[in-house]
């Protein structure tokens with residue numbers, strides 16, 4: 001039994017989305033003041049596991065995301081841990097003002113648990129892609145942003161986010177099918193995890209891009225290049241210490257995110273290094289363009305979001321480092 | 324606290340005058356909508372609501388949400404008159420470092436439950452509060468005061484549907500129907516009519532009153548409400564009520580009275596406070 005309430009064997013069999021549902025349902029036992037709010041997508045967000053167990057603590061607002069987020073603020077004002085679930089684009093775009101003003105400005109214990117973020121609803125098209133959510137959420141004071149990279153980390157992140165007091169945006173995508181985090185480990189909000197040591201450059205990623213970063217690092221290793229790989233599961237507050245250590249010790253950074261390069265992790269890292277220890281920072285992500293639709297692999301490839309693109313960015317970073 | 328109707332009328336006149344003078348000191352404020360809603364807020368705080376300024380967080384209290392946050396210039400003097408904080412603090416209104424400005428901040432103002440200012444947020448937050456009160460089996464009522472123009476916002480109608488669906492009998496909303504928003508008379512911008520039918524059609528119990536007639540205001544709050552239905556009080560009011568020269572004039576959404584008007588207000592309202 002892992003200390004997160006679910007057994008490791010169970011988690012290994014789950015998709016990240018199912019892991020989220022199970023973790024939330026489990027947490028319902030730990031937190032009698034936890035309420036779940038949904039907007040006609042409780043089933044597809046997998047929060048249904050909680051709803052089944054705690055119907056009296058589940059509230060469906062229908063297709064009214066703004067009302068749901070404002071109502072979550074109302075619950076939190078009364079001391080509840082209010083978990084509001086919806087697709088990422090709806091929480092960040094449709095309910096943007098409610099998140100900023102009702103949740104963040106009032107500094108309330110609302111957990112925005114966003115599913116289907118990034119390009120994970122690939123065939124649904126740009127309307128359903130969440131590729132600006134991190135930029136939007138990052139700009140709000142009091143907000144914390146956490147993005148787990150696989151099923152195990154999703155369970156850990158859900159628990160950490162619920163234990164933390166204050167507004168959080170938990171960004172979940174389809175999640176990597178391959179586990180990138182192994183064994184039981186401590187998940188601490190704001191503390192990045194170095195998955196692989198390296199001295200030539202550092203690849204910093206979150207969410208599904210962590211796995212791509214590991215693949216890219218492997219390919220680099222075959223060429224004798226030692227890449228450090230960091231799982232930056234908390235985008236805000238950024239683990240500044242980890243970023244500066246990477247800058248000082250490896251001298252070049254590649255960031256990778258399933259998000260526009262504007263306002264995301266890449267800019268956060270670049271801003272930090274620019275201030276304290278400038279090094280080349282090459283940003284992998286959507287290059288200021290809207291996404292295409294189609295099958296997931298095809299879409300990610302078209303948008304420049306796989307290991308090959310990280311590899312190309314790494315070469316640029318190394319060249320600039322030695323210039 | 325349970326003031327009689329004549330006492331409430333005097334109280335409302337007194338707070339109106341205080342609000343006007345506070346706006347004068349601040350150099351400006353949302354005077355029209357603060358004055359139109361004053362009878363409603365006074366009735367709530369001095370008769371209807373279970374609240375205790377010495378224990379502002381009393382778990383058994385009733386809840387007031389000023390969804391039309393710009394009416395803070397009326398709301399804040401109500402709180403001070405009720406004893407949540409000293410009257411002298413009102414002189415800081417809208418000054419740097421003051422707990423209050425044009426729109427109320429719950430983390431700075433004792434007795435203020437919810438931060439508002441952007442219209443259309445209060446009712447959906449009130450829905451969350453009402454749901455959580457019911458979940459905790461607390462017998463408290465949530466009162467939510469909205470502007471009429473605020474009803475243009477789509478989120479109001481999301482919450483209207485949600486409150487009816489969740490059968491929130493512990494939620495009472497009031498529309499300060501002063502027939503004006505910021506740019507002009509509301510019917511010349513986007514009309515809300517037929518407003519009673521609309522809220523009824525959304526599943527609410529609807530009462531229509533003269534919101535500047537204290538006896539009617541009190542009766543609306545005190546009459547029995549059907550169980551399992553949210554209640555909407557459509558209160559016909561006059562923007563700028565209490566200062567005859569600005570009453571009903573949308574230009575007085577925001578402003579500060581001149582010397583002559585101030586004199587008139589002091590005479591009119593002063594007479595009512597003492598009369």
Ligand SMILES: Cc1ncc(C[n+]2csc(CCOP(=O)(O)OP(=O)(O)O)c2C)c(N)n1
Pocket residue numbers: 353355356357359391393440441442443469470471472473474499501503504505562576
């Ligand atoms: C969402 C939003 N849009 C615009 C404003 C600017 N604004 C402040 S008050 C107001 C008019 C409000 O009219 P109404 O609700 O009728 O209030 P009242 O006339 O009673 O003052 C406007 C447009 C705002 N505060 N919030």
